[in-house]
Amino acid sequence: MDDTFFGIVNSGLLYLLVGIVIVFVVLLSLLFAKKAWNRALELGYTKAQLKKVIKSTSIATIVPSLAIVIGLFALAPVLGNAWPWLRLSVIGSVTYELMAADMASSSMGVALTDLPTVGIDAFVNIMFVMTVGISAGMFVLLFFGEKIQKGIGSMGKNRKSFGVVALECFMIGLLATFLPAFFTKGVVSVLTFFTSSVITITMGLIVLKYNIKWLKDFILAFALIGGMASSVLWTGLLG
């Protein structure tokens, strides 16, 4: 057995434990998908429409997923492969995990990059800290999820009530929070944002003008790829 830090954090035991959690979450996702599929058929959607949703979702998922995989490449040199694999697949988010690992190790007085030299005790401590930190929302959902859902359900029920407006305004609030930060963060951020918007509008107009319905499924994916690719160009041009 490899007793070095990376030998232990990339050991079969950790892969096995992580693998079990991930397989369970995949099965659970499949069960959710199946229930939603059956319910959608009951509500009158056709299989062709649902396949269209699956197709468009799949295409649109690829690019953000690649960004998550890049997070894996950032975490693996310090935390090994198995643990970041779990953290990015279940509950985690790429931005949280990097920050959480960094904060936990610096609280112990260790730079994250020095972790492999400190030993396995600190690594296990970081595993616990990252798990507890990310699980808080899950406990809220576990105990209060149904109540919150019922409240939301009643908001959307009355088609003429303020509840409908409030539901729509959640997304507006999200935009109002993120956009000022993007617009003042730097020119590259602004240009990336607008490149992506322009691609979305242009493709939307093409779909309408030439009635190319299949193109609609690809708008988000193209806008994302175009926007992100343009950020490389803007960074190159503007430094």
Add this chain to the structure above:
Amino acid sequence: MKTREQFQKEMNKLGRIGILITLILLFSVPLIFGIYHNAIPTFKDFILAASGLLVLFVPIAISEVFIYTPIFGSATYITFITGNIMNLKVPIAQNAQELMETTKGTDESDVITTLAISVSAIITIIFIALGVILLVPLEPIMTSDAISTASSYVLPALFGALVIGLLKSTGEIRVKGKVKAGIIPFIVLFLVNIFVMNTYDYSGILLIVMIPFTVFIAWILYKKEKITIEIIEKEEK
């Protein structure tokens, strides 16, 4: 056919059992691994490492449940279990709702969102697994300057793609003038960003304040009839 209540009850039950098992499995990983290597941290060591993180992230994690449940409906459970909410699940939900032209809060929107989120979650998990398998051969590409630059701009690119869809209403219930609710929050935060600090890294915490603020302004505008609800004749699905 099941009623809306029956379906939601079923999804709630599935979601809660799913969360419970996921939590047990998640905590088992460091526990079993730590016991095997005789490396379980003392409570003092754990608190030392966790305190800063917990103070910052526990309020965010709790408020996220309230912020995102209205967007995800029955998909909330699977959304939280599989994570990557802002950078993946929000755009995927919006994309699917726009594609099927559903109205938020309706059964149709709920079920389409759940289907899309579940499928998206599976694909992401597959991608990350491929990343783990191909870690060594892919490393030169994934750590190249161009790829790391592009990946750091994923959120501006996502929002750029989504902004048009978010500003218009789809489905049979249209909320006219909803954008007005976002103007004052936008201006306030814009000024904070110019004169005080860039809030990009604090967006998670700010949402706790900004979303209720936006809804409050929407309420005032709704009372003054500056925001109105319009019901459009249902088109063929």
